[in-house]
Amino acid sequence: MISDKISNSIKNSSMIRAMFEEGAKLKKIYGDDKVYDFSLGNPDPEPPAEVKAALRELANSEELKMHSYMNNAGYPEVREALAEKINSETGLKLGSDNVVMTVGAGGALNVVLKTLLNPGEEVIVFAPYFVEYNSYIDNHGGRLKVIDTDYKTFLPDTELLTKSITSNTKAVLINTPNNPTGVVYSKKILTEIANVLEKKSKEYGHTIYIISDEPYRKLAYDVEVPNILTIYRNAIMIDCFSKSLSLPGERMGYIAANPEADDIASLMGGLIYCNRILGFVNAPALFQKVVAKAINSSVDINIYKERRDLLYNSLINFGYECVKPDGAFYLFPKALLADDVEFKNRALKHNLLIVPGSGFGRPGYFRLAYCCSLETIKASLPAFKALAEEFK
Amino acid sequence: MISDKISNSIKNSSMIRAMFEEGAKLKKIYGDDKVYDFSLGNPDPEPPAEVKAALRELANSEELKMHSYMNNAGYPEVREALAEKINSETGLKLGSDNVVMTVGAGGALNVVLKTLLNPGEEVIVFAPYFVEYNSYIDNHGGRLKVIDTDYKTFLPDTELLTKSITSNTKAVLINTPNNPTGVVYSKKILTEIANVLEKKSKEYGHTIYIISDEPYRKLAYDVEVPNILTIYRNAIMIDCFSKSLSLPGERMGYIAANPEADDIASLMGGLIYCNRILGFVNAPALFQKVVAKAINSSVDINIYKERRDLLYNSLINFGYECVKPDGAFYLFPKALLADDVEFKNRALKHNLLIVPGSGFGRPGYFRLAYCCSLETIKASLPAFKALAEEFK
Numbered sequence: 145m146i147s148d149k150i151s152n153s154i155k156n157s158s159m160i161r162a163m164f165e166e167g168a169k170l171k172k173i174y175g176d177d178k179v180y181d182f183s184l185g186n187p188d189p190e191p192p193a194e195v196k197a198a199l200r201e202l203a204n205s206e207e208l209k210m211h212s213y214m215n216n217a218g219y220p221e222v223r224e225a226l227a228e229k230i231n232s233e234t235g236l237k238l239g240s241d242n243v244v245m246t247v248g249a250g251g252a253l254n255v256v257l258k259t260l261l262n263p264g265e266e267v268i269v270f271a272p273y274f275v276e277y278n279s280y281i282d283n284h285g286g287r288l289k290v291i292d293t294d295y296k297t298f299l300p301d302t303e304l305l306t307k308s309i310t311s312n313t314k315a316v317l318i319n320t321p322n323n324p325t326g327v328v329y330s331k332k333i334l335t336e337i338a339n340v341l342e343k344k345s346k347e348y349g350h351t352i353y354i355i356s357d358e359p360y361r362k363l364a365y366d367v368e369v370p371n372i373l374t375i376y377r378n379a380i381m382i383d384c385f386s387k388s389l390s391l392p393g394e395r396m397g398y399i400a401a402n403p404e405a406d407d408i409a410s411l412m413g414g415l416i417y418c419n420r421i422l423g424f425v426n427a428p429a430l431f432q433k434v435v436a437k438a439i440n441s442s443v444d445i446n447i448y449k450e451r452r453d454l455l456y457n458s459l460i461n462f463g464y465e466c467v468k469p470d471g472a473f474y475l476f477p478k479a480l481l482a483d484d485v486e487f488k489n490r491a492l493k494h495n496l497l498i499v500p501g502s503g504f505g506r507p508g509y510f511r512l513a514y515c516c517s518l519e520t521i522k523a524s525l526p527a528f529k530a531l532a533e534e535f536k
Numbered sequence: 537m538i539s540d541k542i543s544n545s546i547k548n549s550s551m552i553r554a555m556f557e558e559g560a561k562l563k564k565i566y567g568d569d570k571v572y573d574f575s576l577g578n579p580d581p582e583p584p585a586e587v588k589a590a591l592r593e594l595a596n597s598e599e600l601k602m603h604s605y606m607n608n609a610g611y612p613e614v615r616e617a618l619a620e621k622i623n624s625e626t627g628l629k630l631g632s633d634n635v636v637m638t639v640g641a642g643g644a645l646n647v648v649l650k651t652l653l654n655p656g657e658e659v660i661v662f663a664p665y666f667v668e669y670n671s672y673i674d675n676h677g678g679r680l681k682v683i684d685t686d687y688k689t690f691l692p693d694t695e696l697l698t699k700s701i702t703s704n705t706k707a708v709l710i711n712t713p714n715n716p717t718g719v720v721y722s723k724k725i726l727t728e729i730a731n732v733l734e735k736k737s738k739e740y741g742h743t744i745y746i747i748s749d750e751p752y753r754k755l756a757y758d759v760e761v762p763n764i765l766t767i768y769r770n771a772i773m774i775d776c777f778s779k780s781l782s783l784p785g786e787r788m789g790y791i792a793a794n795p796e797a798d799d800i801a802s803l804m805g806g807l808i809y810c811n812r813i814l815g816f817v818n819a820p821a822l823f824q825k826v827v828a829k830a831i832n833s834s835v836d837i838n839i840y841k842e843r844r845d846l847l848y849n850s851l852i853n854f855g856y857e858c859v860k861p862d863g864a865f866y867l868f869p870k871a872l873l874a875d876d877v878e879f880k881n882r883a884l885k886h887n888l889l890i891v892p893g894s895g896f897g898r899p900g901y902f903r904l905a906y907c908c909s910l911e912t913i914k915a916s917l918p919a920f921k922a923l924a925e926e927f928k
Contacts (some may be wrong), residue, residue, distance in 0.1 A: 145743040145799050147654050147808040154805050177726050186605045195593075199822075211783045213578045247639055247787070250815035258675075275870075279813035282648075304655050336608035351537040391603045393821030395639070414548050421671035422544075423642035428820045429785030430591075507727040 153279075163488070167497045174495055180524035183497040185323065185473065189443045191390045198437035202430060217412075218245025218398070218427050224435040226398055234371045239431050241313065242403050244415045248395040249359045249384040253317075253424055256355055256380055256399060259414035261286040265314040266381045267355075269298045272325045272476065272506035274357075275484050286314070290505055296468050298325040298476070302336045309344045315353040316341065321360040321369065324504045324511040325476040326452075326469020329372040333459035338376035343376070344483040345368035351406045354379040359397075362442050364471035365449045373402045380411075385435050387473075390443050394431045448473050450533055451514040453522055458525050464531040475512040476501065480535040484508055494527040545671075555880070559889045566887055572916035574904040575889040577715065577865065581835045583782045590829035594822060597715020603821050608806075608812045610790070610819050611639025613837065614828040618790055621831055629806040634795050636807045637819035640787040641751045641776040645672050645709075646814055648747055648772055648791060651806035657706040659747075662692045664868065664898035666715045667750075667811045678706070682897055690717040690859050690868070698727075700737045702743045707745040708733065711750040713761065716896045716903040717868040728863040730768035737770070743798045746771040751789075754780035754834050756863035757841045765794045772803075777827050779865075782835050784821045840865050841908040843913055852918050854924040867904040872927035878898055882926065887918040 163183065171179045177440065190196075197357045202210065212355040223243035230238050246252035257267070263285040268276055279299065281288045291308050294301050305316070316337065317407040341352045354374040356379055384397030399415055401408060459466055459477055465479035467526065479487040484500035484507050491498050491510070501509030514521060546911045563571045577659070582588075594602065596628055609615065615635035622630050625881050638644035649659070657676040662685045673680045683700050686693050697708070708729065712721040717895030733876055736845060748764040750813055764771040793800060811818065844861060849873065851869055852856055860868035871879040876892035876899050893901030 146651050146802055149654070150651055150806045150809060151802060154802070154809050157715075157809070188601075188604075191603055192599060199595045203591045208582060209580075210581055211785045212580075213784045247643075247815065248817055250817050254815035259538050259542055262541070276813065280815065283814060351839045393603045393818060395817060395820050410538055410543060410546070414542045417542060417546050417549070421668065422675060422814070423644075423646035423672060424706065424783060424816070425640055425642050425787060426821070428787050430823075431820070433703075 150367060158323070165496070170492070170495055175521070177523065179495045179497065180520060180527060181497040181516060182514065182524075183499050184515060185388045185442060185513045186515050187387050187473070188391060188515045188517070189390050189447050192438065192441040192443055193452050194438040194441035195434060198434045199320075201437070203431055205340065209426070210433070214426060214429065215416075216426050219242070219432050219436075222432045223398075223434045224401065224499070225439055227412060230371065230373070230400060234374045236371075237403055238400060239403065242401050242408070244399045244412070244419060246397045246419060247424045247427055248386060248392075248400055249357060249382050249397045250276065251282075251395065251424050251427075252382040252384070252397045252399045253277075253355070253357060254283060255415055255418045256382065257281060257284045257286060257298055258418040258422060260314055260353060262314075262368045264312065266310065266312050268305065268308055268316045268369060270318065272298070272324050272501060272504035273510065274319060275503055275505070277317060284430055287314075296323065298327045298466075299333055300337060302333075302340055305337065306340050306344070309340070309352065311348045313348075313352055317354050317355045317357065319357045319468075320356075321364055321471025323360065323472055324499075324501070325427065325467060326370055326472045326474045328364050328470040330367070330368050331375065334370055334372060334375045339427050341376065341378070343415075350536070351378050355382065357382045359384045360387055360472040363448055363473060365432050365445065367470045367473065373400065377402050377406050388442050389435065389438060391431065395512065396427055396431045398427075405410050413528055424469065448514065451518055454518065455512065455514055455521050459528060463528045463536070464528075464532060473514050475506060475514070476509050477512070479508055479510050480532065482508055484510055491531055496524065496527050497529065555889070558884060562804070562884070562887055563791055569912070569915065570891065571887045572912060572919060573889040573908060575891050575907065576907060578907050579779050579782045579784060579835070579865070580907045580909070581839050583780050584830065584833040584835055586765055586830040587781050587783065587826060590826045591670045592827055593829070603889065604650035606818060606821065607808075608818050609808045610635070611824050614824045615790075617828045617831055618792065622763065622792060625898055626766045628763075628765055629795060630765075630792060633905075634793050634800070635853035636804070636811060637824050638791055638811060639653050639816045640778060640784075640791045641749060641774050641789045642668065643671075643778070643787065643816050643819075644774040644789045644791045645747070645749060646670075646675060647675045647807055647816070648774065649673060649678060650810040650814060651803070652706055652707070652745060654852070656704065658702065658704050659689045660697065660700060660705060662710065663886070664690070664716050664893060664901065666711060667897070669709060669893055681705075684735045688859075690714065691725055692723065693730055694730060696727075696784055697729065698732050698736070699807055700734070701744065703740045705736070705744055705759045707747050709747045709749065709761075711749045713756055713861075713863025715892075716866045716891075717859060718864045718866045719859060720759050720761055720862040722759070723767065726762055726764060726767045729783050733768065739760060743770050747774065749774050751776045752864040755837055755840055755865060757837065758843065759862045761863065764790065769794050769796050770798055780834050781827065781830060783823065783827075788819055788827055790824045792794065792818075809895075813822065840906065844898075846903065846910065847906055847913050851920060852882045854921045854928070856920075856924060865906050867906070868901050869904070871925065874900055874901055883923055886923050888916065888919050888923065919926060
């Protein structure tokens with residue numbers, strides 16, 4: 145009785161549900177600490193002390209109207225604080241009117257896509273990629289075009305990008321640090337992408353946007369995450385506090401654009417309008433103020449770095465092939481079987497919960513989310529070793 | 537460069553922006569207290585003490601993982617609490633799995649419409665109606681069919697409804713207590729609507745849903761708001777805490793369905809899936825717990841009742857025609873000119889900010905939102921009187 149498309153999508157997503165159920169079953173049999181769950185990207189560190197203090201301060205204050213509607217774009221002072229932070233890091237000149245507060249990065253992506261897309265316009269995405277992009281683009285009548293990254297580096301292939309752009313291309317959606325690979329795009333590669341789009345925008349006589357989804361931008365270990373707004377004038381930056389402040393359940397994110405972008409007033413007007421008509425209305429009130437008060441804080445990224453180092457080094461030692469990730473909290477090693485779904489099943493026999501790469505548009509690989517304690521990782525290592533030995 | 541549809545929609549909505557700007561200009565000239573702003577439905581009472589206490593308690597607690605992701609449907613214990621509350625009021629037998637927590641009622645409506653609608657399917661709405669329904673239905677490829685209510689009562693005309701349903705009708709979207717009229721649908725009228733839909737569902741061989749948007753259900757003054765789930769098995773109830781707990785900025789709402797509804801598992805599965813893929817992901821974590829702790833509290837509705845009585849009685853005395861509203865915080869009197877936009881301009885000359893009925897699909901009327909102090913209402917009365925006298 146519900147929509148045919150939704151009904152079919154649910155049937156197709158039942159594989160993932162089945163996986164979780166299998167995991168739950170294993171945990172019941174063997175105990176939580178004997179099942180090594182690398183399937184979920186749910187940040188486990190607590191929010192920084194500054195966040196907890198800001199929340200307490202606001203909750204205990206006598207300030208009135210703290211939970212009222214505000215402008216659909218969010219509180220002006222919060223947007224101003226974010227604009228100033230970006231400016232201080234980049235030398236750009238964003239104003240509060242170049243920032244829109246959103247219901248997380250997922251909300252932000254839907255707002256941006258709704259604002260930009262005419263029916264049938266294409267959005268290019270580099271595989272492997274976060275599979276929700278399929279739905280987000282389809283929600284607003286767009287067409288997803290997936291192109292492969294380089295097999296050795298998981299970095300975009302700009303020649304392939306150049307060939308893939310058509311008159312129908314509206315945007316290129318990038319995600320750095322990347323889910324699922326953990327790869328961070330350098331200034332060099334971003335500049336190459338920007339150059340391609342600059343040229344193609346001219347050739348086709350319309351703006352081709354970069355939509356840069358950066359929920360993991362604070363989680364970079366050995367490298368810097370360049371600010372896309374300094375590299376491409378028509379970039380739209382999406383950031384959130386789910387990972388950097390460990391607040392995923394509170395749904396707080398934002399969109400920022402360069403004041404020099406084409407027709408910036410209508411872009412920002414569109415974003416604010418779409419934030420409203422998609423039913424978000426505004427980002428949750430109280431947590432806008434919380435993140436503004438804790439704007440310079442971050443979770444301790446060494447927690448994640450230590451896990452990455454242990455897990456990455458161990459896997460390499462056991463004979464897995466894996467691009468060393470510079471950020472996010474994922475590893476994306478090569479599966480030891482061409483059939484990554486079957487490989488996931490084999491891993492399950494060792495009480496290892498992993499996600500097949502085909503769930504990210506790149507079969508033959510698997511994703512590990514290290515949102516679990518160092519102890520769990522340590523305890524899991526013999527299982528990874530035994531799994532590798534099966535295929536020697 | 538943005539989507540043509542969004543670009544055009546923004547141009548069309550510029551009338552409302554112009555109105556706000558005119559209002560702001562007037563306030564600058566005459567002072568805030570000399571401009572009587574009845575344009576915005578932004579609840580002004582503070583949240584009840586129980587809400588503030590719950591927020592303080594949670595913010596000060598040492599509970600871990602309070603801001604993590606949870607099930608996309610929301611915390612099971614919060615959904616359980618809401619299900620039990622509905623059960624205790626109705627004798628129904630909802631479980632936690634018949635409730636989905638949402639980003640406000642606006643988010644809930646989008647989730648429901650995305651779940652139900654195949655391309656081109658119709659949703660029937662009774663005029664006057666909340667104009668965002670246009671966007672919400674269009675977002676998901678549906679077609680809005682507007683039919684008039686009775687001119688004397690603003691109640692649905694079930695004969696007209698019967699004639700308007702086609703094989704393409706997926707749902708009837710009702711809103712009680714109503715924005716903009718303040719009218720509350722009685723059990724009798726709801727039962728009549730249910731009977732029509734029961735018959736038509738059989739005739740066409742598919743379920744026709746009632747989607748009942750009830751953000752004002754706690755704001756009813758002299759009458760009871762019946763629970764739609766007790767009246768129609770295939771009703772989907774949408775409620776939120778924006779008005780009942782004065783928390784509009786926090787975006788907290790929920791969807792509830794009757795466990796006896798057709799194919800309930802796939803309906804609930806669809807709602808949860810759509811909550812995720814529309815980018816809401818989950819309702820904000822902390823405020824789910826806040827509303828569960830304050831589940832039996834409510835703003836003091838006598839604040840609104842007193843305002844309604846003063847404003848309604850005064851307008852009637854001055855010669856305005858108006859259906860006496862039983863709920864919400866709106867009056868919807870007849871404009872004293874056929875051209876309600878021109879009437880809005882004439883009101884502006886008396887420093888009265890009102891919204892033309894054409895903004896709600898019913899020209900010739902105007903909406904007053906009494907989300908302002910009793911003092912403002914008292915101070916505005918001479919202006920309403922003078923305005924009426926112009927047309928005598």
